[in-house]
Amino acid sequence: MDQTNSISMDPNPLPLANKGKMPPSIPYIIGNEAAERFSFYGMKAILTTFLAAQFFASSANPNAAANEQTHAFIAMTYLLPLVGGMLADWFLGKYKTILYLSLLYCVGHACLAAFETSLSGFTMGLMFISMGAGGIKPCVSANVGDQFDRSNQHLMSKVFNAFYFSINFGSFFSTLLIPYTLKHYGAAVAFGLPGILMAVATFIFWLGRDKYVHIEPKGDSNKLMIFLNVVAALAISYYVCDMNKGFGYAFLDGQGPLLLMTLLLVILSAFIFQKQWFATPGNFIGINLYALTHGGFKAAENRYTAKTVEGIKAVWNVLLVFAFIPIFWALYDQNGSEWVLQAQNLNRNFMGVEWQAEQVQAINPILILTFIPLFTFLLFPFIEKMGVKVTPLRKIGVGLVLTAISFIIIATLQSWIDALPMIADASGKMVRDLTNAPNIVWQLLAYVVLTAAEVLVSITGLEYAYTQAPKTMKSTIMACFLLTVTLGNVLVAQINNSISKGGFFAQFEGASYYWLFFGVICAFTLLYFFIAPRIKEHSYVGNED
Numbered sequence: 001m002d003q004t005n006s007i008s009m010d011p012n013p014l015p016l017a018n019k020g021k022m023p024p025s026i027p028y029i030i031g032n033e034a035a036e037r038f039s040f041y042g043m044k045a046i047l048t049t050f051l052a053a054q055f056f057a058s059s060a061n062p063n064a065a066a067n068e069q070t071h072a073f074i075a076m077t078y079l080l081p082l083v084g085g086m087l088a089d090w091f092l093g094k095y096k097t098i099l100y101l102s103l104l105y106c107v108g109h110a111c112l113a114a115f116e117t118s119l120s121g122f123t124m125g126l127m128f129i130s131m132g133a134g135g136i137k138p139c140v141s142a143n144v145g146d147q148f149d150r151s152n153q154h155l156m157s158k159v160f161n162a163f164y165f166s167i168n169f170g171s172f173f174s175t176l177l178i179p180y181t182l183k184h185y186g187a188a189v190a191f192g193l194p195g196i197l198m199a200v201a202t203f204i205f206w207l208g209r210d211k212y213v214h215i216e217p218k219g220d221s222n223k224l225m226i227f228l229n230v231v232a233a234l235a236i237s238y239y240v241c242d243m244n245k246g247f248g249y250a251f252l253d254g255q256g257p258l259l260l261m262t263l264l265l266v267i268l269s270a271f272i273f274q275k276q277w278f279a280t281p282g283n284f285i286g287i288n289l290y291a292l293t294h295g296g297f298k299a300a301e302n303r304y305t306a307k308t309v310e311g312i313k314a315v316w317n318v319l320l321v322f323a324f325i326p327i328f329w330a331l332y333d334q335n336g337s338e339w340v341l342q343a344q345n346l347n348r349n350f351m352g353v354e355w356q357a358e359q360v361q362a363i364n365p366i367l368i369l370t371f372i373p374l375f376t377f378l379l380f381p382f383i384e385k386m387g388v389k390v391t392p393l394r395k396i397g398v399g400l401v402l403t404a405i406s407f408i409i410i411a412t413l414q415s416w417i418d419a420l421p422m423i424a425d426a427s428g429k430m431v432r433d434l435t436n437a438p439n440i441v442w443q444l445l446a447y448v449v450l451t452a453a454e455v456l457v458s459i460t461g462l463e464y465a466y467t468q469a470p471k472t473m474k475s476t477i478m479a480c481f482l483l484t485v486t487l488g489n490v491l492v493a494q495i496n497n498s499i500s501k502g503g504f505f506a507q508f509e510g511a512s513y514y515w516l517f518f519g520v521i522c523a524f525t526l527l528y529f530f531i532a533p534r535i536k537e538h539s540y541v542g543n544e545d
Contacts (some may be wrong), residue, residue, distance in 0.1 A: 023147035026159055028208025033140060034166035035201035037100075039109065039194035040133055042174030045358045046182050046190060047073070048337040049344070054187070055119045061506075063341050064151055064499035070337045071496065073126050076490035080134030081482045086227050087135065090219040094139045101200040105132025107193025116187040137482070146213050163357055168262025168365035175365075179358035181459065287312050303491075311470035317535050318468045318477055321393065322484055325402065327524045328457045331403050331517050334359060335450060336493075338513075339410065339443065345417045347437045355440065367451040375455055392464040393532045399456030400525040404518055406450040411441045411514035418510040468537060 052066035059065050088097040115121025143348030144163055148155070174194065182190035287309065291300040301309045343357035380390045416438045423433045463482055469477040497515075498505040508516045 001006070013388040021284065022155055022159075023211075024160075025147050025208050025211040025213070028204055028211065029140075029144055029147070029158075030162055030166050032201045032205040032208075033163060034170045035197045035204060035363065036105075036133075036136075036140075037167045037170030039105075039170075039175040039198035039201065040129075040285060041171040042178035042194040042197070042422060043109065043112065043176050043191060044336060044452070045175045045340075045361055050182070050187060050244065050339055052341065054116070054544075059500065060502065061500045062497045063338075067334075067337045067341075068493045068496035068500060069126075071333065071493040073130060074333055075486045076127075076130040077134040078137075078482050078485035079491070081138040083227075083231060084135030085138040086223070088139045088142075089217055090223045090227060091217050092219045093214060094143045095209065095214055096134045097204060099202070100141050100142065101132045101135040102198070102205065103132075104128050105136070106195060106198050106202060108132055109198050113188045113192035113195060117189065137285060138478070144213070146215050147337070165369065169368050172365040173361050175362040176235055176359050179223070179356045183356060183360075189411065240276050284312060285316055299423060302418070314536075315469055315477060317537075318465060319480060320531065320535060321396065321464065321507060322480055323337060324396070324524055325461055325481070325484040326455065326487035326491065326527045327521050328341040328400060328403055328453070329485045330491045331488075331521055332450060332454060333460075333485075333489055333491065334517075335364065341412060342410070343440060343443060345420075345434060345437060346413075346440045346443060347434070348440045350440050350444070358438060360447075363447045364451055364454075368454065371452060371455045372459070375452075391537070392460050392467070395456045395460040396464070397528055397532060399460070400454065400521060402449050402453035402526060404521045404525060406446045406453065407518040407521070409446040409449065409516060410444060411511050413438055413446070414514055416513035423465070438509075 029189055042160045048066050048070045052062040055067040084097060084101065093099070098209060106127065108131070108261045111121055111125025141163065142332040144159060148159075174197075178194065181193055209272045229344055239470045266478060287300055287304055290303065291309075291312075294300065297309050297313070300312070340357050340361065343360050346357075348355045348357065348360070383390055419433045420434065420437060422430045425431045461484075462478075465481045495505045495508075496543065497503075499508070499513075505516075
């Protein structure tokens with residue numbers, strides 16, 4: 001349904017609030033999300049262990065090489081929402097962007113299944129998946145919001161709860177099923193099944209094509225130039241890397257100067273268009289460029305008003321908080337890579353079941369669904385009653401502390417593994433004697449702590465981004481939040497690249513690897529607790545003035 005046309009035909013374009021019914025498009029969106037998340041998390045659950053065993057087994061450090069590729073893939077997946085958001089808002093609209101990139105997503109899964117023995121073909125599949133998953137990421141939840149108006153906005157919270165439940169529902173079952181499929185039916189089936197689910201997701205989304213509210217994109221020649229420059233920067237940076245090496249980044253292979261050149265290309269376009277789209281009132285980049293070239297924010301206030309410039313300063317406060325978030329993601333996303341590899345060396349008998357290493361990750365979505373209502377309705381109100389105000393900045397700080405604690409558990413657990421004796425296996429290769437290996441329950445404890453940190457940092461970060469940014473800046477800030485995931489995973493990929501090549505970080509083996517990250521997050525957390533109390537907060541929800 002075209003929203004513009006429906007409003008023009010309605011003699012009463014503002015329906016009575018809280019009287020409308022559930023949008024008919026919602027079942028299609030929820031069904032699509034559950035199937036899409038099943039496909040993504042199912043593939044991701046087995047990615048690191050498969051890469052290590054299939055493509056990097058003969059390398060000096062198979063685990064480090066596999067970890068590098070996994071984190072580079074995650075980083076790219078969270079970088080591409082920048083392109084997907086532009087594509088949807090400026091040119092294609094959300095429906096076409098989701099549909100077209102979902103088809104590319106399906107092709108990516110097909111490549112993983114077809115090229116299980118070819119690293120270059122497998123890499124191409126990962127590239128297509130990152131384009132598909134990353135490109136639709138900024139569009140899907142926004143598409144949910146587009147389906148509501150004043151008449152049924154009271155139902156939006158229920159729908160977003162169902163939307164979030166579908167994400168964790170798909171993640172939980174795929175993390176259990178796909179590792180089992182890999183073990184018993186092979187890689188082609190294990191990677192092909194998520195592809196089938198992605199095809200189902202795309203078909204479900206297409207079925208609802210006549211029921212969606214469509215918001216028309218608003219593109220112009222300036223936006224086209226900006227979009228092309230951003231795409232060119234990303235494309236050049238990626239394609240200069242050696243495809244035979246895997247899903248690497250240009251700057252991991254000594255191509256920093258080229259990345260700097262493409263970054264300058266984007267900045268140059270900003271200056272070229274600063275008197276046009278980039279400098280419209282409320283535009284973050286344009287106003288900062290104006291302040292930079294005209295003597296500061298005082299000069300910008302004379303042109304854009306003090307209120308607008310105050311909003312720019314508020315955005316910088318948010319970005320200051322976000323500067324601490326990448327290190328959280330650097331540690332958090334290792335639960336799907338390094339932690340899985342660690343689980344291979346643990347006694348995985350728990351509750352009478354011998355779990356596969358990849359299946360242990362399934363505890364995360366269950367804990368998420370448990371912790372969100374527990375924290376929201378019990379823990380936070382209890383803390384407030386004790387006289388301690390629960391603020392977003394305090395929640396993020398506690399989340400960073402919990403992340404550090406989870407790595408104390410993991411590092412200690414790894415030290416126990418490192419102490420196990422080495423024996424020769426059937427092929428004569430020296431491996432750990434896992435007869436007295438520590439039980440997986442210790443890693444499950446680390447998952448409990450890390451998931452609590454996820455609720456406090458990730459979900460709170462989204463809330464903070466929305467509430468502390470002016471209305472005209474909210475989309476920009478949400479994109480910045482997604483970029484924190486990219487930066488965190490780039491850091492981990494860089495360190496593992498150094499390890500796999502015998503570089504500086506190769507000295508951090510076994511437990512010392514996890515203690516390294518523990519030290520880094522401790523330093524960031526101490527700095528955060530020094531800076532956070534000095535950050536001025538201002539809510540822009542229902543109070544744009």
